Amino acid sequence: MDKLIDPDIGLMIWTVVTFVAVVLVLGRFAWRPLLQAIEAREDKIQDDLRLAEKARLSAEKLKADYDKQMAQAESRTRHLLAEAHKESQNIRDKMLAEAQEENERLSEKARQQLALEQQRLVRELRAEVVSVSVKAAEKIMRHSVNKDMQEKIVQKSINDFGQWT
């Protein structure tokens, strides 16, 4: 069993030759291309990650801009609505006031007209009454009446007349 730990120099030389050949051949035809491929892929992944990050940042910026614009538009809309509301309120108040004024003016006019009409009617009636009275007196005068009656009628007419004034 001593041979187990007794190295054969020839075998050592073979091992070195074989191993160096493996290192050279694999290094040239396997490891170098393989490592290059891996590194190229890793670089590409890094680039892709960077690009994705850039795209994400720009998308975020766009979204922020959009949000800002939305907020601005909303506030402007609110402002405009409030203004329109105020305007309409003003117009309504004005129209209401005008209508009231018109109403009062019209009713005043009507009252005045009514008063004028009344005065006219009174005047007309008085004239009528006078003419009727004169006509009645005429009629009575035409008939033959006694002195008493005549006096009574005249008296009454005078009284009536006095009442009208």
Next chain:
Amino acid sequence: MEFNFTQMLEHHLLDHVYFRLPDIFGVSLPVSKHVLVMWLSGVLLTALFVPVAMAARAGRPNTIVSLVEIFVLFIRDDIVVPNMGPAGRKHLPYFLSVFFFILFCNLLGLVPFSATATGNIAVTGALALCTFVMINVLGIREQGFGHYIKSLVPPGMPVWLLPLMYPIEILGLVTKSFALCIRLFANMIAGHIVILSFLGLIFLFGTIFIAPASVAAALAVFLLEIFVAFLQAYIFTLLSAIFIGGAVSPQH
């Protein structure tokens, strides 16, 4: 036939030399089972990873490419970069080769009728020697010879201690690599010895009734060995990265 446990262990654990090439400078190069297994693992590595790299480069990932990438990324991000810094990336081919070569040798050792090359102290010693050379060569290349020699001892050391510290540190450098060799060798051979011991019980007791327990225990150890195959490849790579990283940039 008399059962000889030592013979059985030697048969299963030792290398089988088929023939020897003529001596070069007094060293004979054997063509043995372990050499063939190492070559097979090299061929398998090439046959697997070259198409994988081509597919990955062409942007045609499939399941195998993804699986290989998991290992490659693990070695890069969890072994090499934490211990060597980002500059260690240029040495990745060495660490990837270490990991997968050892892993394939370990796993091929679990295939029936194969042999565990990483269970041979000459093989693990040669691999540790490669890491030892890498430690010193890269250390000198990255820091310059003077700085590297200076960085062998901790900074702020009193001058009179240097004659003591240099032998200790150089010994430590050798020991680290030697430990790499022994750790891999012992771990890979230990599981085999345990499996062979469990199966050997059948022959020692000479009864078939012990077989179910033996086979069940051997199977459990075999599953453990699959885990150990990955674990030891990982540990060898990790320690290589730590040692080489320490030599390249001593402040780490």
